[in-house]
Amino acid sequence: MIRIENLHVYYQTEGGTVHAVRGIHVDIAQGQFFTLLGPSGCGKTTTLRSVAGLETPQQGRIFVGDDLVYCSEKKIAVPPYQRDIGMVFQSYAIWPHLNVFENVAFPLREMKGKRGRGEIAEKVARALALVKLDGLADRPAPFLSGGQQQRLALARAIVKEPRVLLLDEPLSNLDAKLREETRFELRELVKRLGITTLYVTHDQLEALTMSDTVAVMDQGRIVQQGTPVEIYQAPREKFVAHFIGLTNFLEGRADAACAGGIGEVTTASGKLRCVLPDNVGAGDPVIVVIRPEDIKIVADANPGAENILSGSVEATIFMGDALECQLAVGAQKLRTKVHPASPLRQGQSVLLQLPAQSCRALRG
Amino acid sequence: MASLRLNLWQHGIFVLVLCLVSLPLGFLVLGSFSTARLPGDFSLDTMGLVNYIKVYSDPATYELFTNTFIYVGGSVFLGITMAVALAWLVERTDMPGKIWIYAGVPMTLAVPGMLQAMAWVILLSPRIGVINKSLQSLFALEEAPIDIYSLGGMVFLEGLRLVPTAFLMLVPLLRGMDPSLEEAAAVSGARPFSSLRKITLRLLAPGIVAVMIYQAMTALEVFEIPGILGLPAGIHVFSTKIYAVVRSATFLPVYGQANALAMVYLLIAVVTTFFYTRLISRGERFTIITGKAYRPRRFDLGPWRLPALAFVLLYLFFAIVLPFLAFAYASFLAFLQPPSWEALGGFTLKNYRFLAQYGEVASALKNTAVMVVTTASLTVALSFFVSLVIVRSKFWGRKLLDQVAFLPHAIPGIVLGIAFFWVFLKIDFLPLYGTVWAISIGFTVSFLSYGTRAMSAALLQVHKELEEAAYVSGARPGRALRRVFLPLMMPTLVGVWIWVVLHAVRIAGLPLILYEGPQNQVLSILIWNMWDEGYVPAVAAIGTLLMSALLLLTLLVRYVGFRRQWAQPPSI
Numbered sequence: 001m002i003r004i005e006n007l008h009v010y011y012q013t014e015g016g017t018v019h020a021v022r023g024i025h026v027d028i029a030q031g032q033f034f035t036l037l038g039p040s041g042c043g044k045t046t047t048l049r050s051v052a053g054l055e056t057p058q059q060g061r062i063f064v065g066d067d068l069v070y071c072s073e074k075k076i077a078v079p080p081y082q083r084d085i086g087m088v089f090q091s092y093a094i095w096p097h098l099n100v101f102e103n104v105a106f107p108l109r110e111m112k113g114k115r116g117r118g119e120i121a122e123k124v125a126r127a128l129a130l131v132k133l134d135g136l137a138d139r140p141a142p143f144l145s146g147g148q149q150q151r152l153a154l155a156r157a158i159v160k161e162p163r164v165l166l167l168d169e170p171l172s173n174l175d176a177k178l179r180e181e182t183r184f185e186l187r188e189l190v191k192r193l194g195i196t197t198l199y200v201t202h203d204q205l206e207a208l209t210m211s212d213t214v215a216v217m218d219q220g221r222i223v224q225q226g227t228p229v230e231i232y233q234a235p236r237e238k239f240v241a242h243f244i245g246l247t248n249f250l251e252g253r254a255d256a257a258c259a260g261g262i263g264e265v266t267t268a269s270g271k272l273r274c275v276l277p278d279n280v281g282a283g284d285p286v287i288v289v290i291r292p293e294d295i296k297i298v299a300d301a302n303p304g305a306e307n308i309l310s311g312s313v314e315a316t317i318f319m320g321d322a323l324e325c326q327l328a329v330g331a332q333k334l335r336t337k338v339h340p341a342s343p344l345r346q347g348q349s350v351l352l353q354l355p356a357q358s359c360r361a362l363r364g
Numbered sequence: 365m366a367s368l369r370l371n372l373w374q375h376g377i378f379v380l381v382l383c384l385v386s387l388p389l390g391f392l393v394l395g396s397f398s399t400a401r402l403p404g405d406f407s408l409d410t411m412g413l414v415n416y417i418k419v420y421s422d423p424a425t426y427e428l429f430t431n432t433f434i435y436v437g438g439s440v441f442l443g444i445t446m447a448v449a450l451a452w453l454v455e456r457t458d459m460p461g462k463i464w465i466y467a468g469v470p471m472t473l474a475v476p477g478m479l480q481a482m483a484w485v486i487l488l489s490p491r492i493g494v495i496n497k498s499l500q501s502l503f504a505l506e507e508a509p510i511d512i513y514s515l516g517g518m519v520f521l522e523g524l525r526l527v528p529t530a531f532l533m534l535v536p537l538l539r540g541m542d543p544s545l546e547e548a549a550a551v552s553g554a555r556p557f558s559s560l561r562k563i564t565l566r567l568l569a570p571g572i573v574a575v576m577i578y579q580a581m582t583a584l585e586v587f588e589i590p591g592i593l594g595l596p597a598g599i600h601v602f603s604t605k606i607y608a609v610v611r612s613a614t615f616l617p618v619y620g621q622a623n624a625l626a627m628v629y630l631l632i633a634v635v636t637t638f639f640y641t642r643l644i645s646r647g648e649r650f651t652i653i654t655g656k657a658y659r660p661r662r663f664d665l666g667p668w669r670l671p672a673l674a675f676v677l678l679y680l681f682f683a684i685v686l687p688f689l690a691f692a693y694a695s696f697l698a699f700l701q702p703p704s705w706e707a708l709g710g711f712t713l714k715n716y717r718f719l720a721q722y723g724e725v726a727s728a729l730k731n732t733a734v735m736v737v738t739t740a741s742l743t744v745a746l747s748f749f750v751s752l753v754i755v756r757s758k759f760w761g762r763k764l765l766d767q768v769a770f771l772p773h774a775i776p777g778i779v780l781g782i783a784f785f786w787v788f789l790k791i792d793f794l795p796l797y798g799t800v801w802a803i804s805i806g807f808t809v810s811f812l813s814y815g816t817r818a819m820s821a822a823l824l825q826v827h828k829e830l831e832e833a834a835y836v837s838g839a840r841p842g843r844a845l846r847r848v849f850l851p852l853m854m855p856t857l858v859g860v861w862i863w864v865v866l867h868a869v870r871i872a873g874l875p876l877i878l879y880e881g882p883q884n885q886v887l888s889i890l891i892w893n894m895w896d897e898g899y900v901p902a903v904a905a906i907g908t909l910l911m912s913a914l915l916l917l918t919l920l921v922r923y924v925g926f927r928r929q930w931a932q933p934p935s936i
Binding site for chain 1: 542544545547549550551552553554555556558563569
């Protein structure tokens with residue numbers, strides 16, 4: 001439904017030319033919820049704005065549905081007002097001089113062909129009902145709360161039933177509690193309508209909980225794309241592992257690869273068995289990543305148990321739903337999460353088990 | 365003890381400002397009912413409505429209303445239309461050469477209105493106008509095609525003069541507007557023109573209305589443009605009519621009638637100011653949440669890029685280049701004539717030599733220097749202490765003080781002149797009447813509202829905690845004042861001082877009412893009188909020098925970086 005091919009965007013700033021997007025390929029199927037995730041300045045918003053037509057790329061092709069809306073070779077750049085899109089801006093961009101009804105009716109009034117008053121009223125009412133703003137139609141737009149403004153912006157984006165919905169950090173201006181509720185509502189709504197959605201966020205939790213597919217971006221490139229589970233459990237780059245969730249990193253050197261993708265890595269803390277990618281050969285420097293919640297604290301080492309390290313508790317931090325422990329294994333620091341009622345105390349010596357399936361070696 | 369002393373000087377400032385503002389206004393009101401012919405003969409026994417009856421039964425007064433309305437309405441419409449177009453072109457389109465507009469438009473503020481009007485007379489007077497004469501000889505016309513001595517001429521010129529301030533007020537409005545509001549229209553399917561009409565202009569509407577009212581106040585108050593262009597043709601607006609009544613050469617002046625006129629004039633100005641402040645204070649309703657600092661999309665002018673640039677350059681040409689060229693050209697001529705090889709061959713420095721020898725020039729320059737420095741220093745000192753009371757103290761009357769200090773903003777210069785005229789005549793135990801000191805006091809009151817606004821804004825930013833941090837770092841109050849407070853306030857103090865100098869030197873209305881005798885002339889009066897007596901080339905020589913000096917000073921000020929303090933209109 002949305003296809004982006006080899007997209008390059010440059011723009012001029014006072015500091016010189018910035019190569020904001022560097023050859024992105026994205027293919028989003030009909031009805032899919034696709035998220036671009038990355039830190040600020042990674043090019044995710046620029047990509048979204050290129051799809052909207054608000055930014056003009058220098059190279060590549062963009063399809064919205066079957067329409068070629070941008071092509072550098074054929075010099076096609078369809079203006080935003082002729083693209084079949086709806087968009088929610090980070091600031092919501094609610095027009096303060098119009099009331100709620102007129103804000104939503106605006107896209108309908110701009111469509112080709114005269115529409116009857118009744119048809120507009122009906123469509124606006126339906127859109128407002130979908131976002132649960134019915135009854136507020138006559139309210140002047142500035143008199144809405146943040147959450148209401150966000151839903152108004154959404155109603156305006158979907159009222160003309162576009163094929164594609166573009167969302168630019170739509171939750172970042174809401175307070176934490178409301179953001180959590182809205183996450184599920186928003187996903188549920190676009191899934192019900194079956195609109196193909198391109199979502200941009202820097203919030204990993206939003207990306208993981210809402211998306212069908214997440215593409216992690218860094219410095220203008222997509223570094224990894226996959227389902228939320230793949231992205232979280234099987235990061236292929238150090239950046240991805242670092243950006244999403246808390247992660248422990250252990251530097252080491254790969255020994256010979258073994259069968260089943262499991263190989264051995266020598267680290268400062270000893271030998272570890274981990275999942276080794278195909279492109280790592282014997283002797284290559286690697287980084288072993290393991291999530292804090294995958295580290296187990298064991299009472300004593302069973303004979304034959306693998307990846308057992310001994311260390312000591314350096315600090316414990318009470319987090320409410322968990323107890324975070326900072327462990328020292330030689331010179332290496334590791335973080336782990338245990339149940340808040342755990343009796344672990346500072347200074348205590350412990351044995352750790354790092355399950356081989358949860359240890360992933362990445363090329364260093 | 366300390367608090368009592370503090371209270372004393374706060375009361376002192378309060379009483380001083382109250383006197384400076386209410387005394388002249390009181391005399392203005394009383395004088396309007398006085399049946400005595402001269403202010404000096406004024407007594408409370410001779411009061412009546414004679415002046416009002418006389419003035420408002422005169423049909424000419426109603427012509428005055430019509431003229432003023434056409435002049436103000438026309439010039440505001442022309443000025444704002446051009447300013448909106450300019451601001452939109454430089455902020456939102458891909459027009460080339462924008463840097464010249466940002467630099468050039470504020471420069472036009474440096475040209476005094478009186479000189480600009482005189483320059484246009486040199487160009488377009490039906491009798492001597494250079495352009496008129498050229499057109500006549502070119503097309504063999506019997507009569508001059510354009511008459512600048514008309515309501516149309518006043519509207520045209522005041523319209524041009526309103527542009528820079530309106531432009532400077534509109535640019536931040538456009539810049540502060542969240543570009544995603546327009547982008548949202550684009551992704552909603554609105555074409556560029558449609559989104560310009562339905563979103564951009566509609567969002568700007570409250571701001572544009574505020575700028576229009578502000579500029580209507582300016583046009584209403586200005587004396588110099590209608591004074592130069594309207595008075596010779598007998599086309600009066602309020603400011604010039606009052607001047608004509610007081611300074612009439614043929615009749616014995618009827619001061620009370622001037623006051624009666626001034627009362628209505630004042631009422632119009634006060635009502636306009638009231639609406640303006642109301643509009644501004646309700647402005648929050650339209651404040652627009654700004655999102656990410658995205659560069660707004662530039663409107664693609666396509667083939668209109670060069671015509672747009674031509675329009676802007678034409679404005680700059682009319683507003684600054686042409687008047688300057690006209691003056692410079694006329695200043696080298698023995699008598700005014702259309703440009704020709706013959707005229708160029710007859711270039712002479714005679715006019716400049718005349719200035720050097722003419723005694724009144726030297727005394728006017730000296731008076732101007734004294735008057736300008738006194739006014740600027742008085743204004744800075746007074747408004748600083750007033751703001752100190754308003755912002756920093758818990759003085760009971762600080763709200764009232766703020767309002768009283770703002771009041772002169774609504775009083776047209778001519779009205780203030782008439783009011784002070786009565787004061788200085790009446791308090792004859794002080795030898796102030798007709799002197800440059802009288803002009804200085806009048807100007808100080810008139811600039812007080814701008815001064816206190818600027819000072820209060822600056823004082824609010826120099827937060828008390830900055831000084832308190834100096835105290836807890838071991839600085840005594842004196843040291844804290846010198847090391848922290850003064851350095852932080854210095855840009856504002858200097859900025860207001862320069863602003864006052866630049867304004868006091870160019871305004872002619874108030875000094876013309878308040879001065880008496882050639883020994884008390886300041887530069888603006890001298891120029892006015894020489895122009896009146898027909899020394900056109902000599903005025904052109906003074907004008908060339910004064911314009912050059914002001915342009916250089918403006919450039920210097922911009923270079924030093926006080927741009928924000930004075931180049932912008934007093935924000936309210």
